Amino acid sequence: MNDLRRVCFFCNKEIEEKKTLEHIIPNSLLGRLRIKEETITGRKESQYSRIKVPAHSSCNSEFGSEYENKVLELLDDLDALYEAIKSEEPGILMMYGPGQSVSEIITTWLSKIYYGLFYYDLISTQDEEWRDICSFVVSGKNFEYVRTSYKNGHGFQLPSSLYVFKTSNTNTDLVTLVDPSSILLKIGSLTLILCICDGYLTKNYLNGETLERLRKWVRQEDERDTRFPSHKLALGEIVALRSCIPKTPKFISSENQIINMSLSTMVANPDEYYRIDEQAISDARVEILREFNIELGS
Numbered sequence: 001m002n003d004l005r006r007v008c009f010f011c012n013k014e015i016e017e018k019k020t021l022e023h024i025i026p027n028s029l030l031g032r033l034r035i036k037e038e039t040i041t042g043r044k045e046s047q048y049s050r051i052k053v054p055a056h057s058s059c060n061s062e063f064g065s066e067y068e069n070k071v072l073e074l075l076d077d078l079d080a081l082y083e084a085i086k087s088e089e090p091g092i093l094m095m096y097g098p099g100q101s102v103s104e105i106i107t108t109w110l111s112k113i114y115y116g117l118f119y120y121d122l123i124s125t126q127d128e129e130w131r132d133i134c135s136f137v138v139s140g141k142n143f144e145y146v147r148t149s150y151k152n153g154h155g156f157q158l159p160s161s162l163y164v165f166k167t168s169n170t171n172t173d174l175v176t177l178v179d180p181s182s183i184l185l186k187i188g189s190l191t192l193i194l195c196i197c198d199g200y201l202t203k204n205y206l207n208g209e210t211l212e213r214l215r216k217w218v219r220q221e222d223e224r225d226t227r228f229p230s231h232k233l234a235l236g237e238i239v240a241l242r243s244c245i246p247k248t249p250k251f252i253s254s255e256n257q258i259i260n261m262s263l264s265t266m267v268a269n270p271d272e273y274y275r276i277d278e279q280a281i282s283d284a285r286v287e288i289l290r291e292f293n294i295e296l297g298s
């Protein structure tokens with residue numbers, strides 16, 4: 001295997017020049033959120049500010065000017081960002097990128113944080129079992145496609161369902177899951193959840209009124225007890241649903257584009273065929289919430 005410390009996180013090519021390090025979470029944001037010295041949970045505890053990945057200086061500054069600066073601007077007004085993402089929720093894009101919608105910018109940014117965290121851990125962890133897990137994520141087909149998509153100018157992303165929630169609890173939180181691949185980033189009152197590379201399968205089930213019901217439930221739990229991690233309730237519900245969807249994301253690579261095949265089907269009765277088992281989802285919900293150490297009030 002190549003020495004990953006000399007391979008660019010963005011373009012997967014060797015770095016021959018003097019390498020630069022890309023902050024996975026921008027320093028200016030860490031400062032603003034006062035989370036600079038906090039640790040993230042997981043096998044390996046790290047300070048947010050230390051999490052950096054190798055990159056060409058050109059790739060690094062390109063990502064900064066194309067996406068990160070825009071994200072930082074969007075994060076200046078969390079209420080406006082919440083409304084902007086919500087307003088882009090209806091409909092599912094059949095073709096994606098190169099786009100500059102708020103959802104696409106945020107999706108690209110969250111994907112970069114997600115893969116960046118695993119890339120960093122793969123380079124730096126001493127725990128063999130955890131290294132294998134990180135290697136599984138970084139050497140997977142999806143990450144290859146994410147990089148190809150970025151190279152094609154379609155954002156550092158594959159089609160992924162993005163969700164936004166609002167709470168009065170303003171703690172910061174960051175959660176990543178390997179299976180199903182997901183990231184939650186809570187910045188103040190705003191919670192962003194991205195179903196990494198799910199091909200919009202989750203969004204195909206959870207949208208419109210169903211999504212409003214989930215938002216209402218999260219809001220109620222948040223109001224009942226502001227210390228309750230209601231944002232994790234949202235994540236648990238989304239992950240439970242996703243793990244029960246009887247379909248897997250599928251992408252194919254054509255000339256200059258990755259095409260999302262996840263939502264196409266050959267079966268005659270898709271509604272019946274892809275129906276989700278209610279008992280299965282309820283079992284999955286219980287299991288996931290137990291993993292998050294969450295107990296629901298009666």
Ligand SMILES: [Zn+2]
Pocket residue numbers: 008009010011012013055056059
């Ligand atoms: Zn590069």
